[in-house]
Amino acid sequence: MNKGTGLGTRPTTVAAAQKQKTMMQRVETDIANIVDNFTQLVNVARRRTRERVTESGATV
Numbered sequence: 441m442n443k444g445t446g447l448g449t450r451p452t453t454v455a456a457a458q459k460q461k462t463m464m465q466r467v468e469t470d471i472a473n474i475v476d477n478f479t480q481l482v483n484v485a486r487r488r489t490r491e492r493v494t495e496s497g498a499t500v
Contacts, residue, residue: 448456
């Protein structure tokens, strides 16, 4: 046994590594979604700005 060493058994270590990998994949997916949503917001804002400028008769 590894009593007192702070080390787990191999199955425990493998399970922890798999859990960490799964969590990292979720984080990467969440970050990608945040970036996509932000990009969409920026594009909408740009479009609306162009529309307002066009309506006012100014040039971009």
